[in-house]
Amino acid sequence: MAKFLDDELVFTEEAAGDAEKREALWTILIVDDDDSIHHVTKLALQSDLYDGRKIRILSAHSAKQAKEVLAAEPDIAVVLLDVVMESDDAGLQLVKFIRDELLNRSTRIVLRTGQPGQAPERKVITQYDINDYKEKGELTAQKLFTVVLASIRNYRNLRSLEHMRVGLEKIIDASGHLNEMTALEPFAGGALQQLTALLDLGQDAVACRGSALATMAQHDGQIRVLAGSGQFAEAASHTADEALPSEVVRQLRHVLATECNLHIEDMLTTYSPTDKGVAAVLHMAGIKQLDEVDLALVEIFAKNIGTSFHNLLLRNDIEAAQTEIVSLLSEAIEARSLESGNHVVRVAAYSDLLARGLGLPNEEVIKVRLAAPLHDVGKISIPDSILHKPAKLTPQEWAVMRTHAMLGYQILRKSPRPVVQAGATIARTHHEKWDGSGYPDGLQGENIPLFGRIVALADVFDALITRRSYKDRWSIEEVHTYIREQRGRHFDPKLVDILFGEMDQFIRISQELADEDLEIEHTL
Structure with a gap:
């Protein structure tokens, strides 16, 4: 736990906190x-x-x-x-x-x-x-x-x-909120808000992610500002040396060097280490005089911030590894099926756009984006003679091909991971149709899971504008006409409307992630 250095607890008679105390x-x-x-x-x-x-x-x-x-x-x-x-x-x-x-x-x-x-x-x-x-x-x-x-x-x-009890309740509540966050910048801003609420502090606050080791390559040995408010509002996304007053930088580096919290006059800087060699540092300016209870609460809060920060970094590492594994697996499946190399990447990007257009929470948007590449994982069980056949499939071969939806579901459903669970749902339902004529379950309308409806449209859109082993690419005009005709038949009408409203973005993605031999028409 970070401690306060006794010789750093300096309170001058001119400090605003002392004036408040005298009054x-x-x-x-x-x-x-x-x-x-x-x-x-x-x-x-x-x-x-x-x-x-x-x-x-x-x-x-x-x-x-x-x-x-x-x-x-x-x-x-x-x-x-x-x-x-x-x-x-x-x-x-x-x-x-x-x-x-x-x-x-x-x-x-x-x-x-x-x-x-x-x-x-x-x-x-x-x-x-x-x-x-x-x-x-x-x-x-x-x-x-x-x-x-x-x-x-x-x-x-x-x-x-009573002050300690209320403060501890705020810390517990803050820990719950911070542990729900999945990105560094919102976490840093949330930590500032929670510490400000805990101590009834002012509006000038800055949160930094700094390295206690100058040899950490990803930080270049620098302190990087993640969030700020008040006079530090413009400091975010810059290094401390670039954006902060020299006195503040000195205090940040002092805290990182001593691994102790620091309270001087009307400024407070807290140190929250992690086991990953990275520390979270919060700095507050223009604060009231803090008493012993306040300082004890700050120490507890700083320790909790360190734990939450470590958990966030660990969770991000796990999610990054999971995303990489899903991406590699999906690309391997696509390579086996001889489909375009960036197909799964584009489908993920299209699914992200559609989910955001629906106004889904950010966690759900991320989930569908990560899970979408798994939609055809069941094709790994389809024989090459069918999967790679350039000619039209026979009814018997088509029946085998259709089994990939349920096979993909069975492969993925055993995992407890939310993204893989979402992938299982998508694998099973992305060939269902709005009017109930799809497979494997013949689901209709909103009985089709939302993620399945999203990926169904994203997958077909990409298939139509991309050259496959069995077809040439379509023009954007042809794609637009077909999807409009299938609105309310194959596809969820709301999703079709979102696609048409974001068509420029869909075209941009198809261009930026195009395969080498893919050219996209611009005109409708």
């Missing part, structure tokens, strides 16, 4: 129907300080007035409460109001009574949630100071515990 007050509420009690108490406490904060005194002369004050002032540290006021048990009823109706368990309640017979100490301390019981006659100025100081200290400790 903060401990609020005490006196509830008593005797004016002299208010006067004496204020005289005894008016010049006292605790933890650098002065005491602010509020007054209420009845339980009713006290309820109004308590409802309007949520941060009252201590209530000095009389028992007998507008009724013999007005003070005791106010205790119940504070604890049971306001659900306030933090404010310390000191019961003061001039008539102990009306409220016996043992009975009151047992039955009511108060923190001290004093007879007014025994409360000298010194004893009053002692009682109030002890109560403020207890209140401060309770508030610190």
Whole structure:
């Protein structure tokens, strides 16, 4: 876990956080129907300080007035409460109001009574949630100071515990959100937002991905900015040396060198290492003064960021390996079937466009793009004599060829991986038709899985504009006419409309990923 260097915790008198701390007050509420009690108490406490904060005194002369004050002032540290006021048990009823109706368990309640017979100490301390019981006659100025100081200290400790509890809840919630992210830039931006929310920080924040080792080739030994806000908003996608002030760069490098969090004046820099030799570094500027609880939360948060960052890098590595394996497998299958070399790459790109046109979540778009190349994996089981036959297939041969859809499904369905599962669905359903005349299951309309409908259109579009062993390529005009005729018959009407609306993009993909002997007409 990253730690804070003691000699780096420098707080100057001019720091904004110190000014806020000096201006903060401990609020005490006196509830008593005797004016002299208010006067004496204020005289005894008016010049006292605790933890650098002065005491602010509020007054209420009845339980009713006290309820109004308590409802309007949520941060009252201590209530000095009389028992007998507008009724013999007005003070005791106010205790119940504070604890049971306001659900306030933090404010310390000191019961003061001039008539102990009306409220016996043992009975009151047992039955009511108060923190001290004093007879007014025994409360000298010194004893009053002692009682109030002890109560403020207890209140401060309770508030610190509550602050820690809320902070830990935010960290747990943040970890859940960050672990759902799949790309570095959104992860970095999310980490900034979560740390800002955790500590109620300002708007100037920057997240960097830096290497603790100068020999890491992919980073060139540099710190690269992934996300920023406020004065750092334009720094993203640049190196720290290019885009950040020299003082900030110095702090980033100091943190990477010492592997410790750093808090100087109004700036905070956190260090979150991973087991992959890469560290996540967050830097905040213009922040408030942080207390011990804040710093402890920052350390916990930084450790969680490191874990989430490591998991993201690991997940990206696994997904990249999975994508590469799927691509190599798909290309091997296409090579065996003698189809065009970039067919599966183009089908994946077309499927991506169609999925985005439907407004699918980014995770689903990525899934269909990665799984689409597996659509013809079942052809690996088709005999070469059928797969490579240049002439028209006989009915018997065509029946064998059609089995590749179910064969592909059976090959892929055993994998628990979401992308491969999607590939199994696509392999089985990409020859189904909107009107129910397809195979192998004769599914109709929206009963056909969406991924199957997407790849069906992408696959046919590419097949039509590409030269195959059994056909010449079609012109774009011929492709357009055929797909329009098959709208609502072979293809999902919504997907056809998306294709026509994005035809320029489809043509661009077909050109950029064209095989060497493929030429695409531009005119419709």
